[in-house]
Amino acid sequence: MTVAFQKYIEKIKEYWNGRSKKQKTLIIGSILLLVIVISLSIFFATRTNMVPLYKDLSLSEVGTIKESLDSKGIKYEITEGGTTISVPSEQADSLIVELAAEGLPKSGGIDYSFFSQNAGIGMTDNEFNVMKLDAMQTELANLIKGIEGVKDAKVMINLPSQGIFVSDADEQASASIVLNTEPGYQFEEKQITALYNLVSKSVPNLPTDNIVITNQYFEYFDLKNGENSSGDIFTAQNNVKKEIERDVQRQVQSMLGTLMGQDKVVVSVTADIDFKQENREENLVTPVDEENMEGIAISAQKITETFTGEGAAAEGVPQGEDSDDALTGYATGSNGNGDYEKIEETINNEVNKIRKEIIESPYKIRDLGIQVMVEPPVADDETSLPQERVDDITDMLATIVRTTINKDAVEGELTDEAIQDKIVVSVQPFNGKPQFSNQPSTSIPWWVFVLGGVLILVIILLIFLFMRARKKREQELLAMEEASAALLEVPDVNEEQETEGSLRRKQLEKMAKDSPEDFAKLLRTWIAED
Numbered sequence: 001m002t003v004a005f006q007k008y009i010e011k012i013k014e015y016w017n018g019r020s021k022k023q024k025t026l027i028i029g030s031i032l033l034l035v036i037v038i039s040l041s042i043f044f045a046t047r048t049n050m051v052p053l054y055k056d057l058s059l060s061e062v063g064t065i066k067e068s069l070d071s072k073g074i075k076y077e078i079t080e081g082g083t084t085i086s087v088p089s090e091q092a093d094s095l096i097v098e099l100a101a102e103g104l105p106k107s108g109g110i111d112y113s114f115f116s117q118n119a120g121i122g123m124t125d126n127e128f129n130v131m132k133l134d135a136m137q138t139e140l141a142n143l144i145k146g147i148e149g150v151k152d153a154k155v156m157i158n159l160p161s162q163g164i165f166v167s168d169a170d171e172q173a174s175a176s177i178v179l180n181t182e183p184g185y186q187f188e189e190k191q192i193t194a195l196y197n198l199v200s201k202s203v204p205n206l207p208t209d210n211i212v213i214t215n216q217y218f219e220y221f222d223l224k225n226g227e228n229s230s231g232d233i234f235t236a237q238n239n240v241k242k243e244i245e246r247d248v249q250r251q252v253q254s255m256l257g258t259l260m261g262q263d264k265v266v267v268s269v270t271a272d273i274d275f276k277q278e279n280r281e282e283n284l285v286t287p288v289d290e291e292n293m294e295g296i297a298i299s300a301q302k303i304t305e306t307f308t309g310e311g312a313a314a315e316g317v318p319q320g321e322d323s324d325d326a327l328t329g330y331a332t333g334s335n336g337n338g339d340y341e342k343i344e345e346t347i348n349n350e351v352n353k354i355r356k357e358i359i360e361s362p363y364k365i366r367d368l369g370i371q372v373m374v375e376p377p378v379a380d381d382e383t384s385l386p387q388e389r390v391d392d393i394t395d396m397l398a399t400i401v402r403t404t405i406n407k408d409a410v411e412g413e414l415t416d417e418a419i420q421d422k423i424v425v426s427v428q429p430f431n432g433k434p435q436f437s438n439q440p441s442t443s444i445p446w447w448v449f450v451l452g453g454v455l456i457l458v459i460i461l462l463i464f465l466f467m468r469a470r471k472k473r474e475q476e477l478l479a480m481e482e483a484s485a486a487l488l489e490v491p492d493v494n495e496e497q498e499t500e501g502s503l504r505r506k507q508l509e510k511m512a513k514d515s516p517e518d519f520a521k522l523l524r525t526w527i528a529e530d
Helices: 002-017 019-047 059-072 089-101 113-117 125-145 187-201 230-260 386-405 416-420 446-488 500-512 515-530
Strands: 051-056 078-081 084-088 150-158 174-181 210-215 266-275 278-286 296-309 337-350 352-362 363-373 425-426
Touching: 002 446, 051 059, 051 089, 059 084, 059 089, 084 089, 089 187, 125 187, 187 210, 230 266, 230 363, 230 386, 363 386, 386 416, 386 425, 425 515, 500 515
Parallel strands: 174 210, 363 425
Antiparallel strands: 051 084, 078 084, 150 174, 266 363, 278 352, 296 337
16 A cells, blocks of 8 residues: 555656656645635635624614523624624524514613503602603604614603692793704705694693704704795795706707807806796676677567657757857757657677686796807817807807897897897807826727637636646556556466577478479488588
């Protein structure tokens, strides 16, 4: 066994000494890579995946849970400054149930269940009042922590002492609350209002004016009470104005940037917004036939009276032309005969009666101004940008202004001259444009292809050397096997050794049998020579 092992060691040494430096490096690197891969596989296969069991705990709660886990012999990790405790993922669910049965984690405060569990006769009024206040603060904090966006809450309540006499006026309570909110969470106005009402209704005689709510960054959550101050109105209107201006600016910048280049155009937009909201009611009466100003006849009545005979004529003659009321009256005259006719016609027409309740929304654009600065293709040559291109830009901006301005909010007609006064296009070089030394290249650099080719050649060379070394190793193993077989071959001692004389004798015997004449000639020749 020892001799065979030494032979094997000698073969390995001989093989290793026969390798070149590159082959030795390749073999060592392959072995190291294999060891690293096997080690990583074993590490990830045997690693324990830890998940948080509880987060954002106090140090006392973490200590209590740590003692319970130590007694159970469970592996755990404490992270995030001692506020989070993690356990193996496969044990997390069962541990939550087991620790909950043990009453863990404890809040560290007194809740209302304390009175049912520790009711006793020896408690004084002062002790009872302190515990009652602590329980009230704990329960209110638990209610607030259930709100979305709140991670933790601290509540401090100040309850006034009750007066001795009935006539004493009741003092009001006050509350201070500090919220630990989630990063980036924005509370809506209705959520803040609900939070104030929750606190106010949970504590006796606590108005919302006596409540102060802030977060961990000392940002106050104010209760607006449904009323907007002038500052809030200005802020809201200013935000709407900026949003409209940014929308138009992005539209113009995108369009002209595509035409001239994004770094060749600078756009500024100013807008005048009508924030007035109007509610009005209109009662209109219009004819059905607007051309003839007539309605639809729904009923008609015509009465005709005629009379012929004495007394039918009007008495008297018209007064003279010199009179002030000429042709307007009759003077008394003599009776006579005549005809009398009276026609009375009544027609009831139906018209259109329209009642409109109109609510006009605010945010009407009364005026819009667009200022554009364009850098010519050749920065130092303003003539490189033809006037036709400037006119095209002006026409495009005029279309945007014409379609954006509300026609009802403009007094008079919006003419082309008025639109041109709202547009400014300036062609000049941009001297303040930032210069970047390293411009990002959109194409793949040449050295990437060179590096890729070198890597491919190295891989091919390594494969060639590996195959060559493997073939050479196989040849050496075959030669070693042949040499070993030759060494192990032992001749048979009983086997007759073949000599030259015996070989000649066999040949003469064969000749004598096959060719006697030739054998006789050969004998005569040998005799003659002797």
